[in-house]
Amino acid sequence: MHRILDxxxxxxxxxxxxxxxxxxxxxxxxxxxxxxxxxxxxxxxxNPNTMQRSYETLxxxxxxxxxxxxxxxxxxxxxxxxxxxxxLRREKTKVFFNEMENLGMxxxxxxxxxxxxxxD
Amino acid sequence: MTEILRVDGLVKKYxxxxxxxxxxxxxxxxxxxxxxxxxxxxxxxxxxxINGLLTPTExxxxxxxxxxxxxxxxxxxxxxxAIYLNSWMTVKQIVNYFxxxxxxxxxxxxxxxxxxxxxxPNHKLKTLSKGNKEKVCLILTMSRxxxxxxxxxxxxxxxxxxxxxxxxxxxxxxxxDATVLLSTHLISDIEQILDEAVFIQNGKIILHKTxxxxxxxxxxxxxxxxxxxxxxxxxxxxxx
Numbered sequence: 207m208h209r210i211l212d213x214x215x216x217x218x219x220x221x222x223x224x225x226x227x228x229x230x231x232x233x234x235x236x237x238x239x240x241x242x243x244x245x246x247x248x249x250x251x252x253n254p255n256t257m258q259r260s261y262e263t264l265x266x267x268x269x270x271x272x273x274x275x276x277x278x279x280x281x282x283x284x285x286x287x288x289x290x291x292x293x294l295r296r297e298k299t300k301v302f303f304n305e306m307e308n309l310g311m312x313x314x315x316x317x318x319x320x321x322x323x324x325x326d
Numbered sequence: 327m328t329e330i331l332r333v334d335g336l337v338k339k340y341x342x343x344x345x346x347x348x349x350x351x352x353x354x355x356x357x358x359x360x361x362x363x364x365x366x367x368x369x370x371x372x373x374x375x376i377n378g379l380l381t382p383t384e385x386x387x388x389x390x391x392x393x394x395x396x397x398x399x400x401x402x403x404x405x406x407x408a409i410y411l412n413s414w415m416t417v418k419q420i421v422n423y424f425x426x427x428x429x430x431x432x433x434x435x436x437x438x439x440x441x442x443x444x445x446x447p448n449h450k451l452k453t454l455s456k457g458n459k460e461k462v463c464l465i466l467t468m469s470r471x472x473x474x475x476x477x478x479x480x481x482x483x484x485x486x487x488x489x490x491x492x493x494x495x496x497x498x499x500x501x502x503d504a505t506v507l508l509s510t511h512l513i514s515d516i517e518q519i520l521d522e523a524v525f526i527q528n529g530k531i532i533l534h535k536t537x538x539x540x541x542x543x544x545x546x547x548x549x550x551x552x553x554x555x556x557x558x559x560x561x562x563x564x565x566x
Contacts, residue, residue, distance in 0.1 A: 213517060213547035216538045247497050251490070253358055253519045254500045256538070 217252055221260040222267075223294065229269060229280055229287035236282045240270070243278075328354045329391075330474050330505045331376065336385035338371050338529075345371040347529040349385070355473070356502040358519055360537075361509040362548070363526035364556050369509040370407055372526070373478050376507075377404045389474060400429065403472035407479050409459050413452035417445060417462055424466050436469040439495060443488070457484045464492060468499045475499075477508040481515060489515050514549040523548050525555065 211220050228234045241249065247257040261278055264270040268286050272278050306316055331353040338346040346368050353359055363369050374380040376387055378394030389398040411420055417440065424431045440447060443461055451459060460483045467475065480496075481489045489512075496506060497519055510516055517523070517537060525533040532555070537548050544551055 211518065213514070214541065214545060214550065216541045217518065218538060244498070244500070247500075248494050251493060251497075251518050253521055254497060255356070255358075255521050 211250070211252070217256050218260050218263065221250065221252070221257065222263050223290070225260070225264060226269060226287045226290040227294075229284060230291040234280045236280050236284060238280045239276070240278050240280060328356075330355045330389070331507070332386075332388045333372075333376070334386045334388075336372070336375065336387065337383045338368075338375065338380065339383045345529055346375075346382070349526075349529070349531055351524065351531060351534065353505050353507065353522075355505055357521040358496065358500070358506045359508070359522045359524060360513070360516060360520045360548070361507060361524050361526060362511070362513055362552055363509075364511070367526045368529040369526060370478055371529075373404075373476055373507075373509060376476055377402060401473040403467045403470040403475045405463055405467040405475075405477040405480055409463060411451055411459075411463065414450060416448055416450050417454075418447040420451065420462070420466065421447065424469070428470055430471040432469050432471060436465055439465045439469070443491060457488065460484055461488065461492070464495070468495055471501075473504050475504065475506040475508075477506065479510055480508055481510060481512055486515075493519055513552050514547065517548040520548070525552065527556065 211217055225234070225240075234240060240246070243257045243261060244254055246261075247254040250257070261270055261272070265272060268283060269281055269290075270278055271281050303316075311319075329352060331351070333349055333351040336346050336349040337344070349368075349372060361369050361372070371380065375382050376389065376394065378398065387394055389402055392398050415423070421433055421436050424436070425433050437447065440462070443458075443465075445454070445458055445462060451462065454462065460480075464477070464480050467477065477496075481492050484492060493516065496508075500506070508516070520537045522534065522536050523540060524531060535543075540546070540548050540551055546554075
């Protein structure tokens, strides 16, 4: 989890997103034990309460699970994380298309640019 | 019991100047709280009253239910805004001094943190740079196993690289029973580790919220909100 946090937005959802991506990309494997709340808080440089809240949110979403006394683990069901990844991709694509629209680009022109970009 | 600090209607007058104009504040355990305000807003006065170094003109302070005194000093670890240690002592002598002074002092932790920052225990304090002296003071404060840590400007004099170390020191020593109250004007460096922010201006609290609430409600970082609320409203930059 080496992504940078945007301090203009709540940190908790951003941390959740980053962990989701790590799970979806397989950087964190099912049933793998992840960093303790404190270790993760130090690594990311955030308050341990923020990290705790992020882990708990992900537990409710079924992406992580906790075992009393031994820590936090990645859930076996990775589909949940992949859904988050898909949702994020759609959101970013929408933002991209909106920006291109603002730059006066039509769908046809955009196809042209995508082709060009693929060839590079 | 979750409450660690309660301040009720605090007023402090210095001769004709009113430094604090009725401050009420409650802090719970397990929080890292930033006391943020421009120069001269009353941060250090409030901190000194909490530590029993000043007596309030009006109002009350309770630390873990007790008024500031001998008992509260054993549970409050205080980092003053000025270096107060004897400069002729070596770092090791100062660590021993703290061991004698505070029952909750953890010397092994202090030596470990000194080693991490490459500060030799055999150096005399006066041979250290200003930044390193400040680091020693912070290490000594954080090496206590206290219930309330009150840090007055803990990162003002240290370089940006060491700031990260200071910040990780604060997180690493985080304990769910203890609360850290720290004053600073270097908000952007520290806001990621805060639970709550208290804005103080002209001796009054003008905002007390969790930092996530601030980000959610304003779509801004705490630093940005601070700059907005305390913007200098003059006639533009000084030109000769």
